[in-house]
Structure formats: C-alpha cells, structure tokens
Amino acid sequence: MKLFFAMFLIGLNASAASYHMVHSYPQGGPKLGDTTVIEFQLFRGTDTTPLTAADLLVEHEKLIHMMCVDSGFQQYRHEHPAEISPGVWQVPVVLDTAGNYRFFLQFLPDGEITTKTVVFDDKFVENPDQVISTTPVHPETKLTFEEGEFKVTLSYPAEPEIKKILLAEFTVEKNGVAIPLQELDNYLGAKMHIAAISADKNDFVHAHPEESGVVKVYFKQTGFYGIFMQFQYKGELHTNQFALQVKPAPSRE
Numbered sequence: 001m002k003l004f005f006a007m008f009l010i011g012l013n014a015s016a017a018s019y020h021m022v023h024s025y026p027q028g029g030p031k032l033g034d035t036t037v038i039e040f041q042l043f044r045g046t047d048t049t050p051l052t053a054a055d056l057l058v059e060h061e062k063l064i065h066m067m068c069v070d071s072g073f074q075q076y077r078h079e080h081p082a083e084i085s086p087g088v089w090q091v092p093v094v095l096d097t098a099g100n101y102r103f104f105l106q107f108l109p110d111g112e113i114t115t116k117t118v119v120f121d122d123k124f125v126e127n128p129d130q131v132i133s134t135t136p137v138h139p140e141t142k143l144t145f146e147e148g149e150f151k152v153t154l155s156y157p158a159e160p161e162i163k164k165i166l167l168a169e170f171t172v173e174k175n176g177v178a179i180p181l182q183e184l185d186n187y188l189g190a191k192m193h194i195a196a197i198s199a200d201k202n203d204f205v206h207a208h209p210e211e212s213g214v215v216k217v218y219f220k221q222t223g224f225y226g227i228f229m230q231f232q233y234k235g236e237l238h239t240n241q242f243a244l245q246v247k248p249a250p251s252r253e
C-alpha cells in the first residue's frame with residue numbers, strides 16, 4: 001500500500017524530492033528601470049547545503065534558466081544566472097514595466113529525470129502607490145506579432161484544449177518572405193524557445209520545435225495563456241509575444 005502511494009507520487013511529480021529557493025538583492029532592490037542583481041540559492045528537500053554547479057546538468061547550454069513575466073504580460077525575460085561562489089547564484093535583470101513579476105527558475109539536478117521549476121514573486125514599481133496593470137496587454141487571442149521587418153504567425157490545426165497536446169507552429173517572415181526553420185540560428189541549443197504561461201502564472205511550459213517545426217504544448221488550465229517565443233536570426237535575438245485561450249474539455253457523456 002505504501003509502495004503504491006509512493007509510486008503514485010512519483011507519477012505526478014516524476015521525483016519525490018522537492019526543491020525551493022531563497023533570494024535576496026545584494027545591491028538593493030528590486031529597482032524598476034535599473035539593473036537589479038538577484039542572488040539566490042537552491043535547496044533540495046530539507047537539505048541545508050545549496051545546490052552547486054556540480055549538482056546540476058547542462059540543459060540548452062546552461063545550468064539554470066531564469067524566465068520572468070510581469071502581471072500584465074508585457075515584459076518577458078530569459079536570463080542565465082551565474083554561480084559566483086559555491087551554491088550562490090547571481091543574475092542581473094533590467095525590468096522597466098511596473099508590475100508584479102513572477103520568476104521561474106528551471107534546472108535539472110543530477111540524478112533527476114525531469115527539469116525542475118521553482119518560482120518567486122516580486123514587485124517592481126517606481127513608488128509604492130504606483131498602480132500596476134494586472135490585465136494582460138493582449139487579453140484575447142493574439143496569433144501574429146510584428147516587429148520591424150519581422151512578422152511571426154502562430155497557428156495550430158485544432159483549438160487549444162485543456163489536458164490535450166497542442167500542435168503549434170510558428171512561421172517567421174522577414175519582409176513578407178518566410179524564413180525556413182533551419183535558417184534560424186541555433187540559440188541555446190534550439191531554433192526557438194517557447195514559454196506558455198497561464199493567467200495566474202501557476203502553469204509554465206517551456207517547449208521547443210521538433211525537426212518538423214511542430215511545437216507540442218500541454219496546458220493544465222483553461223483560459224488565457226501568454227506565449228513568448230524567442231528565436232535568433234543572423235545573431236540577433238527576437239522575442240515575440242502571443243496570447244491564446246485554452247478551452248475546457250468537451251463533456252464526454
């Protein structure tokens with residue numbers, strides 16, 4: 001019976017160990033519109049010794065990926081913390097949109113089979129009275145993103161549905177001419193990096209295209225998801241923003 005329960009837990013989390021983090025601002029902060037250095041330590045379960053670089057495996061060329069988004073889904077960052085002394089990590093960020101930010105740290109501890117995600121929240125404002133937007137900048141469905149000469153279109157053969165894999169595809173065009181996936185740079189070991197984040201930011205999916213260009217995304221919630229897609233072309237990094245609505249499962253009576 002006990003064994004059954006343990007296996008059930010493993011099935012849910014892929015690992016019995018849980019991870020958490022503690023963070024601080026060694027140079028003061030959080031500061032809106034200015035460099036804020038975030039320092040943190042990662043811990044496994046009840047361990048009091050933090051995880052060091054030697055405890056982590058490289059994923060997409062880095063040991064830790066840090067993504068963050070504000071409450072209005074206006075600003076997205078993807079950074080890579082560096083270990084400054086054993087178990088102590090630092091990452092500078094510049095955030096210039098006032099908001100409540102959620103930070104997602106992703107890492108793969110040695111001995112684990114799935115990537116772990118731990119989160120923390122912080123407010124970046126000019127002054128404590130500043131009104132911050134909690135409504136996503138694109139609250140409805142947004143499937144094209146244009147910036148300068150580039151236009152990116154998100155498409156899928158069937159509408160996004162909860163607990164179903166969405167087969168998404170992103171078409172990148174420059175001046176109206178599609179750029180084949182293979183011609184995009186290899187950036188952090190992939191042609192594209194996709195983050196799908198639910199409105200409450202409790203569901204976070206990080207995905208990459210398969211060779212065919214299809215990106216498989218699994219949604220655990222219904223409603224709004226902010227989608228951020230990053231690609232690099234001729235050395236220049238582009239961050240694109242989309243939004244979609246995930247439907248509830250159809251009743252199967």
Ligand SMILES: [Cu+2]
Pocket residue numbers: 060188190192193194206207208
């Ligand atoms: Cu990625």
